Amino acid sequence: QQPVQSPQAVILREGEDAVINCSSSKALYSVHWYRQKHGEAPVFLMILLKGGEQKGHEKISASFNEKKQQSSLYLTASQLSYSGTYFCVSNFGNEKLTFGTGTRLTIIP
Amino acid sequence: DAGVIQSPRHEVTEMGQEVTLRCKPISGHDYLFWYRQTMMRGLELLIYFNNNVPIDDSGMPEDRFSAKMPNASFSTLKIQPSEPRDSAVYFCASSQDRAWYGYTFGSGTRLTVV
Numbered sequence: 001q002q003p004v005q006s007p008q009a010v011i012l013r014e015g016e017d018a019v020i021n022c023s024s025s026k027a028l029y030s031v032h033w034y035r036q037k038h039g040e041a042p043v044f045l046m047i048l049l050k051g052g053e054q055k056g057h058e059k060i061s062a063s064f065n066e067k068k069q070q071s072s073l074y075l076t077a078s079q080l081s082y083s084g085t086y087f088c089v090s091n092f093g094n095e096k097l098t099f100g101t102g103t104r105l106t107i108i109p
Numbered sequence: 110d111a112g113v114i115q116s117p118r119h120e121v122t123e124m125g126q127e128v129t130l131r132c133k134p135i136s137g138h139d140y141l142f143w144y145r146q147t148m149m150r151g152l153e154l155l156i157y158f159n160n161n162v163p164i165d166d167s168g169m170p171e172d173r174f175s176a177k178m179p180n181a182s183f184s185t186l187k188i189q190p191s192e193p194r195d196s197a198v199y200f201c202a203s204s205q206d207r208a209w210y211g212y213t214f215g216s217g218t219r220l221t222v223v
Binding site for chain 1: 142144151152153154200210211212213214215216217
């Protein structure tokens with residue numbers, strides 16, 4: 001039931017764009033995205049509640065296709081501060097969230 | 110608000126000893142979650158509470174693990190007896206309502222059992 005993310009890891013130069021994909025084998029009620037920096041706790045970025053919904057947070061946005069049970073996170077003009085591990089987190093219709101496999105993003109100057 | 114507060118930040122203990130991890134959620138948050146993070150298994154939900162009542166403890170690995178929430182501002186996760194494979198970072202998180210809002214995580218407790 002754990003959402004699967006791709007790619008597992010990506011290295012970008014500052015200013016480049018990236019897309020992180022998340023796929024679930026089970027129907028999704030909503031999707032959360034979190035970022036975790038090394039040695040720190042996960043930090044909430046955004047929640048997507050409706051099919052096809054797209055939301056934004058600074059230069060980070062996401063889409064959610066509930067029919068395909070997929071979500072994607074878009075990072076544009078990446079900054080050094082964007083480095084970390086990104087998790088998509090699925091909600092299957094109850095209170096608990098299941099964290100995905102994670103995507104490690106490294107931004108280099 | 111000070112956020113979710115966990116203690117201790119680091120804990121080193123010998124195998125067989127009892128370990129107690131503590132968490133103070135954000136005031137007004139009705140949900141409290143305990144997660145465990147390891148390199149091999151990622152972030153796993155252990156148990157969660159709603160209004161101080163345990164709702165789902167299916168993620169608790171063994172009977173050695175127990176969690177309580179005696180009031181809205183305090184929760185504990187206890188491991189007795191501890192084993193080396195329990196070494197991990199344990200996070201507590203709280204949320205206002207179901208999964209409509211994001212979770213706020215505490216800084217975590219890094220547990221090492223030797």
